[in-house]
Amino acid sequence: MKIYRFALILAGFAALFFGLQRLLTPKYMSGVYDGALIAEYYSETKNHEVIFIGDCEVYENFSPMTLFGEYGITSYIRGGAQQLIWQSYYLLEDTLRYETPEVVVFNVLAMQYGEPQSEAYNRLNLDGMTLSASKLNAVNASLTKGEDALSYIFPILRYHERWQELTPDDLRYFVSRKSAGHNGYLMRNEVKPVTIIPDGAKLANYDFAEVCRVYLDKMRVLCEENGIDFVLVKAPTIYPHWYDEWEAQIESYAETHGLLYVNFLEHIDDAGIDFAADTYDAGLHLNCSGAEKLSRYFGAILTEKFGLSDKRSEPAAAAEYAAKLRDYEAMKTAQRSEFETNGKAVTFTYSKS
Amino acid sequence: MVFTTYEFLILLVVAAVLYYTLPRSFQWKLLLAASAVFYAYSGLDNLIYLAVTIISVYLATRRMDDLLAEQARGLAADIPGENAKAYRAAIKRRRRRLMVLCLVLNLGILVVIKYTAFAVQGADAVFHVLAKPEDLGFFRFALPLGLSFYTFQSVSYVIDSYRAKKAGYVERNPFKLALFISFFPQMVQGPISRFGDLKQTLFERHAADADAISAGALRVFFGFFKKLVIADRLMPVIRALTAPGDEFAGAYVLLTALVYAVTLYCDFTGGIDVTIGTARIFGVKLAENFDRPFYSKSVAEYWRRWHITMGTWFRDYIFYPLSASKPMIRLIKPARRLLGDHIGKRLPVYIATMVTWFATGLWHGAAWNFIVWGVLNGAVILISQELTPLYGKFRSKLRLGDGKVYGAFEIFRTFWLMSLIRVFDVYADVPRTLRMFGTIFTDFGAGKLIANGIAPLGLSLADIVLAAVSLAAMIIAGAVSRSKPGSFNSVTFRVSLCAVLALAVIVFGKYGLGYDARQFIYNQF
Structure with a gap:
């Protein structure tokens, strides 16, 4: 057999393999939009002053567009649903391959999980990462029973059965997809007020798992090595319950290492958050109005504590964010109108201006 | 592994x-x-x-x-x-x-x-x-x-x-x-x-040797195709139809027997294809273990064509030594006196056959269903042998000759006979198997089977179409390789087929998270 024939067959196989993989992998352009967020980062201009990492408490509660609009802070959220702390660490490591921000903000709710939780959330956080040592390490640290690392490198090995569930979206977004996030922020404009504040169930042990402590420290050291200020926050969502015992451990850690720690649960009134109007799911997450209030409040702290410069006066940044803000405002208007008319928002993706 | x-x-x-x-x-x-x-x-x-x-x-x-x-x-x-x-x-x-x-x-x-x-x-x-x-x-x-x-x-x-x-x-x-x-x-x-x-x-x-390596690789991919695309896709049907409760009786028992026959064949021959193909990649030629068993015209022939190496093992190390052993030879004389010439002469064969099939059943698993399965196989083989002259008379009386129609009938009869005996393996419980088998005669319920459609099978229509198309492809590939032996000899063609089969297995195979039937059925023996 001539070698060129073999190469030709191999090339044909590779083309079909990767084509089928692209076709069968979920596009996250309807239903679960959270899955689109991690991958979107790679097509961004990477010159952010602030990087947020963490679970839904970052990508639902902080608005980078407000931070820029109000303070000229360029920021990006590398958040994912139920992002585990080691995933946060490796996502940070991955981010530092592309840029070195001045501040990294980590939401501490993930400290509650000392072991991998579910494959579905792993997928939302890891599938979108490009292949790198950081991704492989994140995968290895996150595997739940029955999962295999290879399917994170070749997702067709996980999603091959979707040939029975293909939708028009899979063809529509085969070549390119729309955007779901606004610098990693997933916009929600519905309103569902808080009616009850559930008490936290008693736990057998309030100590954070050792693995969480290790990764928290690894993040701090990584930031230190790169000259980045590491900030800890607890978003002001009232459920899941944030225990006093957890708070004490984080406070102690921040104090020991001289880190800024802001528990926004203690600043709800200062930030002007109204849980009758600023949450879309009865207190689990803030809606856009709440996220903007929180971002305004936090932006002032970031500017004051870390002396971040106002990028609004820089032409390149101003032009870039002008387009982003247009898209942001357009989606906000659309969602609010949809919610007022039909009781639910339907516009969650957009084509970039 | x-x-x-x-x-x-x-x-x-x-x-x-x-x-x-x-x-x-x-x-x-x-x-x-x-x-x-x-x-x-x-x-x-x-x-x-x-x-x-x-x-x-x-x-x-x-x-x-x-x-x-x-x-x-x-x-x-x-x-x-x-x-x-x-x-x-x-x-x-x-x-x-x-x-x-x-x-x-x-x-x-x-x-x-x-x-x-x-x-x-x-x-x-x-x-x-x-x-x-x-x-x-x-x-x-x-x-x-x-x-x-x-x-x-x-x-x-x-x-x-x-x-x-x-x-x-x-x-x-x-x-x-x-x-x-x-x-x-x-x-x-x-x-x-x-x-x-x-x-x-x-x-x-x-x-x-590109020839040996490509032939081996093709056999490996074909084995994976049979196992992961066909056998494991059909396996949920067996699980659904044999679920506790005896709900799927009568006609469903026949359906179960049919689907299990296909599933077991694809599972076992798929595994053997991987085995022989892997060895071939290393230049090692292993003995073939199957020779189109579903085309057999008798149970004895079936067992010469299904799991051939196991059959010859039992023949060479149990059946022959036992039937030709001194005690067996000594048995012939008194047996002829007591039971007549024909039966007396064949008594050692009867005993050796039943012992061999008892051992075959036991080898398949430490359970009564396997023993009954083995003994039934032995009994059917002996009865078939004894009835052979009767078949001959029947055929000559009806002037059936050795034509294709009668041959097809023999194949059909053997296939169903083996499929029904295999039901003991499916239900893995002798009383239940007998009970379910009885419902074929007491509560056939063909109407229920038609009315229920595919809903009870645990498969989607797409699964069924895929399994049917894959089976057809498997049968056609087999027919082509037999009728035109050189069809798969080109290394380029083999490598191309490997690529196609690999893609088919990757996309249509049953594997991955939440899937727990990756073990081959014969691994448990």
């Missing part, structure tokens, strides 16, 4: 690359190392059983060989004629003692590990000595990977060594013997190879 794992594919690729890049003197040593990795992956403790088998077989057969050499030297020297017979008999006795000792040890391991719990349960049922089933936990052992297969292969080697007339049959290099017993592709579901057939191809040096 299971074939349908990434680990197996990695082992195969790494071993194949090293096999053809290292000096050829290392080739069989590399296969031994790969076999050790393959086996150790399933648990290091399993290696102990394997090591006991290898060491005991090596020591026993080597000593047997030494005794033969000693005998030849003795006879060549000046042992007088009258003493020569006694000398030979003495050597034979010593050799037989060694063989028996080795067989008792190795079959003992198999019996203790595989059958103790079953035997104790049986004793409990009879004598009510042990009150609680949980007390039996002590008698259950973890079944080492491929125990039945490598034990049978070792047993055949020991017996063949004993039957050797001249010294030199046995393998005197313990590591080469270890490779023969543990050659990884055939470790888990056969074929059960004979040393005489395998030694040359296994130990000779092989140059990298």
